[in-house]
Amino acid sequence: MMSFISYFINGLSLGSVYAIIALGYTMVYGIAKMLNFAHGDVIMIGGYVVFTVVSTMGLGPVAGILLAVILCTVLGVVIEGVAYRPLRMASPLAVLITAIGVSYLLQNIALLVFGSNPKSFTSVVTVPALKLADGKLTISGETIVTIISCVVIMIGLTTFIKKTRAGQAMLAVSEDKGAAQLMGINVDGTIALTFAIGSALAAIAGALLCSAYPTLTPYTGSMPGIKAFVAAVFGGIGSIPGALIGGLLLGVIENLSKAYISSQLSDAIVFAVLIVVLLVKPTGILGKKINEKV
Amino acid sequence: MKKSMKKLLSLGLAIAMAASLTACGSGKASEGTTAAGTETKGETQTTAAGGAATGEGTIKIGGIGPISGSTAIYGQAVKNGAELAVNEINANGGINGAKIEFNFQDDENDTEKSVNAYNTLKDWGMQLLVGTVTSAPCIAVGAESSNDNMFQLTPSGSAVDCTKFENQFRVCFSDPNQGAASAQYIGENKLATKVAVIYDSSDVYSSGIHDKFISEAANQGIEIASDEAFTADNNTNFSVQLQKAQDSGAELVFLPIYYSQAALILAQAKQMGYAPAFFGCDGLDGLLTVENFDTKLAENVMLLTPFAADAKDDLTQKFVTSFKEKYNETPNQFAADAYDAVYAVKAAAEKAGVTADMDASAICDKLKTAMTEISINGLTGENMKWSADGEPDKAPKAVKIVNGVYTAM
Numbered sequence: 001m002m003s004f005i006s007y008f009i010n011g012l013s014l015g016s017v018y019a020i021i022a023l024g025y026t027m028v029y030g031i032a033k034m035l036n037f038a039h040g041d042v043i044m045i046g047g048y049v050v051f052t053v054v055s056t057m058g059l060g061p062v063a064g065i066l067l068a069v070i071l072c073t074v075l076g077v078v079i080e081g082v083a084y085r086p087l088r089m090a091s092p093l094a095v096l097i098t099a100i101g102v103s104y105l106l107q108n109i110a111l112l113v114f115g116s117n118p119k120s121f122t123s124v125v126t127v128p129a130l131k132l133a134d135g136k137l138t139i140s141g142e143t144i145v146t147i148i149s150c151v152v153i154m155i156g157l158t159t160f161i162k163k164t165r166a167g168q169a170m171l172a173v174s175e176d177k178g179a180a181q182l183m184g185i186n187v188d189g190t191i192a193l194t195f196a197i198g199s200a201l202a203a204i205a206g207a208l209l210c211s212a213y214p215t216l217t218p219y220t221g222s223m224p225g226i227k228a229f230v231a232a233v234f235g236g237i238g239s240i241p242g243a244l245i246g247g248l249l250l251g252v253i254e255n256l257s258k259a260y261i262s263s264q265l266s267d268a269i270v271f272a273v274l275i276v277v278l279l280v281k282p283t284g285i286l287g288k289k290i291n292e293k294v
Numbered sequence: 295m296k297k298s299m300k301k302l303l304s305l306g307l308a309i310a311m312a313a314s315l316t317a318c319g320s321g322k323a324s325e326g327t328t329a330a331g332t333e334t335k336g337e338t339q340t341t342a343a344g345g346a347a348t349g350e351g352t353i354k355i356g357g358i359g360p361i362s363g364s365t366a367i368y369g370q371a372v373k374n375g376a377e378l379a380v381n382e383i384n385a386n387g388g389i390n391g392a393k394i395e396f397n398f399q400d401d402e403n404d405t406e407k408s409v410n411a412y413n414t415l416k417d418w419g420m421q422l423l424v425g426t427v428t429s430a431p432c433i434a435v436g437a438e439s440s441n442d443n444m445f446q447l448t449p450s451g452s453a454v455d456c457t458k459f460e461n462q463f464r465v466c467f468s469d470p471n472q473g474a475a476s477a478q479y480i481g482e483n484k485l486a487t488k489v490a491v492i493y494d495s496s497d498v499y500s501s502g503i504h505d506k507f508i509s510e511a512a513n514q515g516i517e518i519a520s521d522e523a524f525t526a527d528n529n530t531n532f533s534v535q536l537q538k539a540q541d542s543g544a545e546l547v548f549l550p551i552y553y554s555q556a557a558l559i560l561a562q563a564k565q566m567g568y569a570p571a572f573f574g575c576d577g578l579d580g581l582l583t584v585e586n587f588d589t590k591l592a593e594n595v596m597l598l599t600p601f602a603a604d605a606k607d608d609l610t611q612k613f614v615t616s617f618k619e620k621y622n623e624t625p626n627q628f629a630a631d632a633y634d635a636v637y638a639v640k641a642a643a644e645k646a647g648v649t650a651d652m653d654a655s656a657i658c659d660k661l662k663t664a665m666t667e668i669s670i671n672g673l674t675g676e677n678m679k680w681s682a683d684g685e686p687d688k689a690p691k692a693v694k695i696v697n698g699v700y701t702a703m
Contacts, residue, residue: 003537003538003541006533006537007533007534007537010531010533010534010537014531051586055586115362116362116363116364116366116402117362117363117364117366117367117584117585118364118554118557118584118585119584119585119586120557120561120584120585120586120587120588121586122586122588129565129566129567131567135567138566138567140565140566141565142565212531212565213530213531213558213562214557214558214561215530215554215557215558217364220530223527223528223530255531255533255534258534258535259534259537259538263522263523263524263534263535264495264496264523264524264525266528267525267527267528
């Protein structure tokens with residue numbers, strides 16, 4: 001029983017990281033109607049910034065995360081402005097290919113700057129581990145912080161969208177770009193803001209991911225990026241609560257199938273579950289049904 | 295400077311080629327001569343025209359391994375260790391009077407890049423190969439080298455198939471031998487009776503050791519309490535595997551994996567407050583050099599390795615001192631394997647009377663027999679001998695990490 005709880009909590013922690021990353025995918029998809037495959041690599045850049053600030057320059061973890069958030073926000077806005085904005089009217093396929101190109105570009109820049117040797121990441125979390133049930137159950141500080149951060153981010157983001165003008169503008173753009181523009185909403189600015197928020201979250205996800213699994217290579221972001229994309233689709237792409245549910249479910253399924261079915265087949269099981277969900281509910285768990293006008 | 299050298303070299307090559315073309319009728323003024331010609335640059339023409347001189351010239355030895363990528367530590371160590379041996383041999387008169395020219399190419403532990411590197415070296419005029427460093431590329435290159443009948447001695451390619459063909463030999467133990475030796479070591483020294491294993495099922499090195507370890511463990515009275523795998527696509531989250539090991543009550547966790555994952559496992563075991571004994575094979579070598587790795591995590595980790603830098607014998611001491619002087623680093627077993635590999639080549643080449651003007655295939659035929667006739671006292675074992683199937687014969691040793699350094703057990 002204790003080990004089940006432990007597997008479950010570790011799954012929640014992994015799922016929380018997926019959820020934070022999935023938010024970036026789902027927001028960009030919901031508003032700009034494009035898949036930003038470079039998102040996973042922004043996480044990696046965030047990780048390297050924290051690593052450089054904390055381990056090389058010797059500053060505190062808070063400074064590291066702040067700097068990573070700022071740099072990733074700038075990076076996200078620049079990527080959007082340089083690579084995606086000129087393609088706003090192009091076919092979705094062109095944008096998708098561009099996103100994959102940006103992803104490789106970021107990986108190769110990191111390869112050039114930091115080299116491909118793995119770096120051991122110093123955890124930014126200083127919270128001590130929690131020992132429960134006479135030490136039979138240990139929950140690491142990283143796990144606690146990751147889960148709490150995920151919840152806080154989710155509440156903050158939902159409030160932001162519901163209560164602020166910028167958030168309402170995002171909703172409007174996601175409903176109908178043209179109509180929003182006619183209502184006087186700055187569509188380009190709103191999309192840029194979406195990228196800024198998504199990338200800032202990526203920086204936080206990078207710090208949390210590398211703290212829980214302390215290794216850093218130029219490819220650190222790609223696998224979690226793909227899994228988070230799956231989580232976003234799982235929960236219903238475009239839906240913020242969907243990203244949370246998708247991410248958490250994915251993390252828990254992955255860990256439990258590792259524990260009780262096979263540690264080698266966990267990825268296959270995760271994707272099999274995704275296929276089943278999509279067969280039953282093609283738009284994901286919380287996805288909106290889209291009526292195509294003919 | 296580099297550019298003008300290249301120009302000079304290509305000019306030299308062109309002249310040498312022209313010379314050998316005109317000298318075509320006179321017979322064997324082929325490869326070896328051209329190689330000697332490039333080396334002496336200015337005097338190319340005379341050497342080329344003069345034909346191949348025995349007891350002089352250079353023997354071109356190629357090396358292949360990852361000097362970038364996640365296993366770069368191995369390749370770099372092999373490169374440095376081999377270079378050190380080459381320099382020593384050259385300073386002491388070379389092989390049968392011929393100097394060694396050594397060229398090391400990067401393969402990033404990738405099979406395709408490794409075969410490309412092999413072809414690059416062949417174009418360069420390689421006569422025999424010391425490599426490759428890691429198992430999967432070694433198997434890929436082996437298919438090529440056996441076709442070409444190119445002698446291949448891998449310092450550290452430990453998968454069974456790394457010596458599949460008769461032109462292939464190795465300095466290190468094979469994976470199954472490491473797995474069996476680990477089980478014997480744990481059993482004989484009574485390190486633990488309940489053992490958990492975490493291995494990479496997508497990696498031939500890791501699963502090779504794993505399989506043999508499991509079968510040998512039964513003979514040693516070791517109970518395998520938990521046996522869990524991971525794959526290359528899922529190699530950062532080890533919480534489940536560690537949890538299972540902990541729940542099973544294992545006193546020792548056996549890690550037949552590479553150091554980059556091992557560093558993660560050690561960190562995650564600490565996060566969850568699990569502190570068993572850890573035991574690994576040569577893949578763990580390099581753990582202490584991971585950038586920013588907290589070496590305290592590796593305290594008391596044991597690994598099966600044929601080489602400990604703190605050993606007191608003269609050969610090791612001399613090697614460690616000159617290695618540190620040159621590369622500012624304590625050599626690991628890969629450097630030692632490579633050093634031994636070059637000296638094994640030297641011993642075999644001298645026994646067989648290999649000269650610089652022989653082509654790769656002729657050298658290979660001679661070395662194949664000579665390797666089984668020599669016995670050398672190397673860094674990784676005394677009286678190392680080789681069998682015709684390419685396997686070395688030497689005794690296993692283990693070390694323990696104490697205060698951040700390897701200590702003989």
